[in-house]
Amino acid sequence: MLLMMKDRKVLETMPDGSLKIYNKQLVPFALQKEDLTYEDFIFNWLAVRPLSMGRTNAKNILNNANIPQTPLTIARTSHALNLTDCYWVREENEAITWESNNFYDHPMDEEYADTALTGTPHAINKERIHTPELTAQGVSAKCWIQEADGIYLYKVGKRELPASKILQQLGISHILYEKAELYQNYLSKERLEEIEQSGEIIVKSKLITSKKVSIVSFEEFAVWCANQEKDEFEEARSLDPERYYEMQIADYILNNSDRHVGNWGFYFVTDENRITGLYPLMDHDHAFDENENLMSQTWEGKTLLEAAACAQAVLKLPLKSVFKMERPECLSNREWKAVKTRVQTLLEKSSR
Structure with a gap:
């Protein structure tokens, strides 16, 4: 298995259980240590990339994708791609590139977004799974949605709104949250009504990462x-x-x-x-x-x-x-x- 930064090789797992380092500067922060081992990479880095089973709607997300609830299987299936950084993994013989597979340049499967936020199951029959929900961290209900001007995180959390206003007043650097408006286009109507009836609000914030x-x-x-x-x-x-x-x-x-x-x-x-x-x-x-x-x-x-x-x-x-x-x-x-x-x-x- 190869760990990649975009299309640059960072390290590779070898048949004898050792690691071959191609680019020491690009090794992830948690792996920057003397005597880095195969176990460090697999169990302390790769296995913690996928979503937690404690995340709201996690099991429904995996059921959509027909993926078992084992971290390494999730990581391999999703190529450990996320919207946090530009690391990912592939097998040596896989014909896949960063440019053809990253989330910044290619549409994401919207059905997974609905399941991630509302829990609504979907029967998804696609050969290629392309969603950041398999590696999104945290435990609350949330999802990523691609709008015309960029990618947004949608979540249930009305307290984000007053918190954002107060921090803005104080001049404290923070991510701006606002009421989400376009979620009706993406999310299940019945579940949305349940959220609204509970007194909660769906809010959104713009993605703060990029390819750079x-x-x-x-x-x-x-x-x-x-x-x-x-x-x-x-x-x-x-x-x-x-x-x-x-x-x-x-x-x-x-x-x-x-x-x-x-x-x-x-x-x-x-x-x-x-x-x-x-x-x-x-x-x-x-x-x-x-x-x-x-x-x-x-x-x-x-x-x-x-x-x-x-x-x-x-x-x-x-x-x-x-x-x-x-x-x-x-x-x-x-x-x-x-x-x-x-x-x-x-x-x-x-x-x-």
Whole structure:
């Protein structure tokens, strides 16, 4: 099996269980270590590329494709292609190229998008499976849809809307979420009605990667740091202090209980494997938690408030601008009051 970066060979598994490295610079971050083994590549990298079985509608997605629920089979069938980076795999004798198979240049199977977001099963009889849903990470219901001006992530998550408004007011780098409008063209009507009746909203955000710019999760970055004997949080802070501090402030003000190793990370130049900085904040559908004493998941040993106070002392963001806002859509009066209380608390704590 060959690991490719676009149409460049990166490494190959050999019959004797060893690895042949073709391009050391392009080896994925989690595999950049001394004495890299076949097991490292297969079980610690390739087997974690596919969707998790804990993802909403995962089993229906695989049933559509007639693929068993085994990670390596999913990875081989999908060629481990995704919309996060430009790595993929193929067998030595396969007549397939990056240009003929990547998701940026070719239409994606829309039936899989419907199943991924709504759970609606489809009988799909296609020789070639071409969908990023087989490798999309996370556990919530979501799907990728190709619109006229690019690729969008659709998800159920009305809290993304007020979170996006508040971060925009503060000037914090984040991915813009807006109400999705064209989903009726792609998704099952009955399931959409169920979502709407539950009080939820389908939102969308534009893809932040391209053939030139990829992203690596903090989870994989932390593996790289461990292999280099570096502290992952110190390294993240040193690589992009401004955005790292912005994340501390954002998570406290939004009272975000779901910042985890899979929903923040770094941009890197695809063809150079060179990190350029943290990508914009995203994934706030678990914001506005009622528990006001949350621990930071990105600054060890600190609460969200303590981490935010340290960050605000450095950045001095215009926190008072939040008081000028009208209550954002999809946020209750109680939740909005709690946001403003946290802003006031942060102002007081960071000024001491």
